[in-house]
Amino acid sequence: MFTIGRNTDYASRIVLHLACLEPGARVTAADIASRRLIPSAFIRRIVSRLSAVGVLATVRGSGGGIALARPAAQITLREVVEAFEGPLSLNVCVASPAVCPLAVTCPVQQAWVGATQHLAAFLTGVTFGDLAREIRDPQSVP
Amino acid sequence: MFTIGRNTDYASRIVLHLACLEPGARVTAADIASRRLIPSAFIRRIVSRLSAVGVLATVRGSGGGIALARPAAQITLREVVEAFEGPLSLNVCVASPAVCPLAVTCPVQQAWVGATQHLAAFLTGVTFGDLAREIRDPQSVP
DNA sequence: CGTAATGTTACCAGAATAGTAATCTTTCTC
DNA sequence: GAGAAAGATTACTATTCTGGTAACATTACG
Ligand code: SF4
Ligand code: SF4
Numbered sequence: 347m348f349t350i351g352r353n354t355d356y357a358s359r360i361v362l363h364l365a366c367l368e369p370g371a372r373v374t375a376a377d378i379a380s381r382r383l384i385p386s387a388f389i390r391r392i393v394s395r396l397s398a399v400g401v402l403a404t405v406r407g408s409g410g411g412i413a414l415a416r417p418a419a420q421i422t423l424r425e426v427v428e429a430f431e432g433p434l435s436l437n438v439c440v441a442s443p444a445v446c447p448l449a450v451t452c453p454v455q456q457a458w459v460g461a462t463q464h465l466a467a468f469l470t471g472v473t474f475g476d477l478a479r480e481i482r483d484p485q486s487v488p
Numbered sequence: 489m490f491t492i493g494r495n496t497d498y499a500s501r502i503v504l505h506l507a508c509l510e511p512g513a514r515v516t517a518a519d520i521a522s523r524r525l526i527p528s529a530f531i532r533r534i535v536s537r538l539s540a541v542g543v544l545a546t547v548r549g550s551g552g553g554i555a556l557a558r559p560a561a562q563i564t565l566r567e568v569v570e571a572f573e574g575p576l577s578l579n580v581c582v583a584s585p586a587v588c589p590l591a592v593t594c595p596v597q598q599a600w601v602g603a604t605q606h607l608a609a610f611l612t613g614v615t616f617g618d619l620a621r622e623i624r625d626p627q628s629v630p
Numbered sequence: 631c632g633t634a635a636t637g638t639t640a641c642c643a644g645a646a647t648a649g650t651a652a653t654c655t656t657t658c659t660c
Numbered sequence: 661g662a663g664a665a666a667g668a669t670t671a672c673t674a675t676t677c678t679g680g681t682a683a684c685a686t687t688a689c690g
Contacts, residue, residue: 348492348573349580352648358596374666383589387650394668407657408665423599431490438491447525453622454500457565457614464610465603472599480595494679516635529681536637549688550634 354430356384357392361401361426365418365478372411399429419475427469434469436462496572498526499534503543503568507560507620514547514555534572541571561617569611576611578604 359382360375367373379389393412396402403415414421428434435441437458443449501524502517509515517535521528535554538544545557556563570576577583579600585591 347577347580347583348569349578349582350490351646355579355596359590362594362596376666385649388648390667390669397667404667405657406655406665406667408663409658410656410666412667423596427490435489436491437497438489440491441489448501451623452504453619454497454504454565456622457611457619461607461610461614465607468603468606469599472603477595477599480598481593493677518635527680530679532636532638539636546636547688548634548636548686550632551689552635552687554636 350427350431353392354427356382356388357396357426357430358423359384360389360392360396360412361414361418361421361474362477362481364402364412364414365421365474366481369417370413372405372413374411378412395429396426399425401425401429417475418478419473421474422470423472423474423477424466424469434462434466436465492569492573495534496569498524498530499538499568499572500565501526502531502534502538502554503556503560503563503616504619504623506544506554506556507563507616508623511559512555514553516553520554537571538568541567543567543571559617560620561615563616564612565614565616565619566608566611576604576608578607 360378363378363382364371364373375389375393376386378384379386384392393402393404397404397412397415400415401421402412404410404412424434433441437455439446439449439452439455440458440462443455446452446455449455502520505520505524506513506515517531518528520526521531526534535544535546539546539554539557542557543563544554546552546554566576575583579597581588581591581594581597582600582604585597588594588597591597
């Protein structure tokens with residue numbers, strides 16, 4: 347079906363949730379999990395990955411929690427996607443042309459390279475600052 | 489890694505091969521399989537699907553083979569992709585928003601809808617007529 | 631009828647997915 | 661310092677998906 351995995355989607359929920367709060371607000375992972383319908387035993391790994399990648403800043407111990415490492419306006423959807431799906435590459439030969447012996451003369455490869463670049467550009471243009479702003483209008487989510 | 493499957497890639501090789509021949513040329517599947525490095529026991533299902541979808545016209549029996557059902561210029565890469573990956577949908581909520589309870593207020597969904605539309609538009613713009621023309625220049629492939 | 635071709639189905643091994651669970655480490659509060 | 665509250669890490673599992681193989685069925689030419 348050619349879709350992103352659940353990990354990636356959950357990650358975007360987490361970042362979006364934080365982007366909707368006051369800048370710099372810190373909140374526990376379990377809290378986000380319950381509000382955003384993320385399996386509570388699952389969110390740990392996701393948060394861990396996001397912080398390894400530099401999207402989240404975490405504080406351990408009692409009274410700790412997670413927060414955005416940077417302003418939401420500087421976090422792109424692409425960054426979150428690539429943290430879980432790896433570098434964008436719509437066909438195996440885009441990331442590493444060597445895997446296909448036909449790559450040298452294959453015009454389809456060029457098409458996939460182009461499609462990947464277009465998608466990457468689109469996702470780079472979507473920041474969580476923009477996304478959070480869209481949700482402020484109708485009713486603010488707890 | 490978020491890529492198309494091998495089925496889809498093999499399918500594009502088949503269509504490209506036919507697009508490089510004389511218009512209307514008919515050739516056996518086994519021949520394409522050996523020239524384009526497709527597992528020979530695999531190509532059957534792929535050809536079958538492509539013909540069910542209206543991209544290929546097949547002729548059974550001795551002396552039969554496969555050919556494009558329409559001029560290559562009218563066959564888009566999107567069509568081939570969707571024949572194997574299903575309707576383009578970069579996240580589950582794009583194809584059917586009902587699967588996610590958050591969909592009604594989720595701005596990320598809008599982003600995925602947009603990304604899917606952009607990708608779809610790009611792939612619609614790539615026809616095998618164009619692709620075949622690119623390969624005629626350097627050296628014609630057997 | 632025999633042969634050459636596609637159509638269809640069943641099957642399989644290995645990988646990926648989605649999720650659970652248990653344990654470790656850090657740090658605050660009392 | 662004890663205990664509790666948090667995140668970090670790892671191992672495990674069940675299910676599905678993927679890529680591929682194999683066998684058989686169907687069609688058509690000669
Ligand atoms: S056949 Fe072309 S598109 Fe397919 S993997 Fe090889 S180079 Fe890429
Ligand atoms: S959270 Fe938003 S993007 Fe994710 S599945 Fe639900 S509607 Fe779609």
